[in-house]
Amino acid sequence: MSNTAEAKPGRLAGRVALVTGASRGIGAAIARAYAKEGAELILTARTVGGLEEIDDEIRAISGKTSLLVPFDLKDFDNIDRLGAALYERFGRLDVLVGNAGALGTLSPLGHISPKEFQEVIDLNLTANWRLLRVMDPLLRQSAAGRAIFVTSGAARGPRAYWGTYAISKAALEMMVGIYAQEIQQTKVRANLIDPGRARTRMRAKAYPGEDPQSLKAPDEIMEPFITLATATFTGNGEVVKAQ
Numbered sequence: 001m002s003n004t005a006e007a008k009p010g011r012l013a014g015r016v017a018l019v020t021g022a023s024r025g026i027g028a029a030i031a032r033a034y035a036k037e038g039a040e041l042i043l044t045a046r047t048v049g050g051l052e053e054i055d056d057e058i059r060a061i062s063g064k065t066s067l068l069v070p071f072d073l074k075d076f077d078n079i080d081r082l083g084a085a086l087y088e089r090f091g092r093l094d095v096l097v098g099n100a101g102a103l104g105t106l107s108p109l110g111h112i113s114p115k116e117f118q119e120v121i122d123l124n125l126t127a128n129w130r131l132l133r134v135m136d137p138l139l140r141q142s143a144a145g146r147a148i149f150v151t152s153g154a155a156r157g158p159r160a161y162w163g164t165y166a167i168s169k170a171a172l173e174m175m176v177g178i179y180a181q182e183i184q185q186t187k188v189r190a191n192l193i194d195p196g197r198a199r200t201r202m203r204a205k206a207y208p209g210e211d212p213q214s215l216k217a218p219d220e221i222m223e224p225f226i227t228l229a230t231a232t233f234t235g236n237g238e239v240v241k242a243q
Contacts, residue, residue: 010038011230016090016142018042018135020073020127021100023050025200026150029218030097030225031066032057037226039095041066042086044073073100073127074119083134092141095229098128098149103202104164117164124168125175132179136188144231145188149176151239153194173239180237189236193224196243216243 017034021027023045031043035058043066045051051068058066067089071078086093104120105112128149139145154162155169173192180190197203199215221242227233228240 010036011226012095013038014040015094015229015231016040016042016086016092017095017097017229018044018086018093019097019099020044020131023047023054025202026195026198026218027097027099028054028057029222030099032061032219033222033226034095034229035061035064035066038062039229040064040090042069043067044069044071044082045100046070046072073131074122076127076130079127079130079134083138086135086138090138092145093135093138094142094145094231096131096135096139096145096147097225097229098131098147100127101150101168101202102165103205106161106165106206107163108161109163112163120164121168121171124165125171128172129175132175132190136183139188140186143187145186146229146231146233147176147179147188147190148225148228149190149192151192151194153196177237184236189228189234191228191235191238191240193228194239194241195221196241198242 012034017039019027019030022031022043031041031054034041043051048070051070055066055068069082102120102123104116139147149172151173152169154166155173159166176190176192197215198221199212199217204212224240224242
């Protein structure tokens with residue numbers, strides 16, 4: 001009898017997962033966590049180099065190669081093309097993680113340029129709606145489709161100077177809540193995760209005087225991202241705090 005314990009399959013073994021904004025920060029941490037749990041990964045980000053770096057990490061973790069899709073989510077036609085490509089390749093999508101986002105400028109509302117306002121709304125809200133619109137049929141093809149979106153405490157209650165970011169996240173929460181009600185009678189579930197105070201580039205931009213070592217690293221707050229992606233999680237329309 002072997003003394004070596006048989007490796008247990010991960011909680012996401014065989015599940016096809018799409019993660020946006022996967023080249024760094026929370027997105028990269030999600031990719032690593034999902035790789036450890038056995039998921040088949042599709043990763044998007046704007047930077048080819050960043051995606052290749054995280055793919056190298058994933059191969060070291062699981063021995064698998066991810067499907068890398070470098071593009072700007074604000075190019076909405078690419079989202080449509082991605083949906084068609086995933087249908088051809090997999091025929092379904094088990095997990096959608098809408099993580100990519102932009103902070104924008106923290107300033108009085110009247111000082112934000114129309115161009116910047118639109119860019120933040122396009123990425124934080126409209127791109128996620130386009131993802132839901134395109135990926136919904138694929139999620140319904142899964143035995144247990146799961147949609148997860150990253151939100152923020154800034155979405156709940158007015159916060160001076162947080163302008164476009166807070167507006168976009170509040171709208172995102174409303175959108176996901178509506179979608180959750182619409183899919184209640186299906187096998188798909190949609191929820192949001194608020195990562196809280198995590199050591200990310202966006203957090204450093206928002207709080208430049210903060211000691212980053214006082215914050216948890218993204219890899220330390222991954223348990224909710226894994227749990228909500230499992231076939232056994234049945235919560236729907238919830239906002240889950242990671243810490």
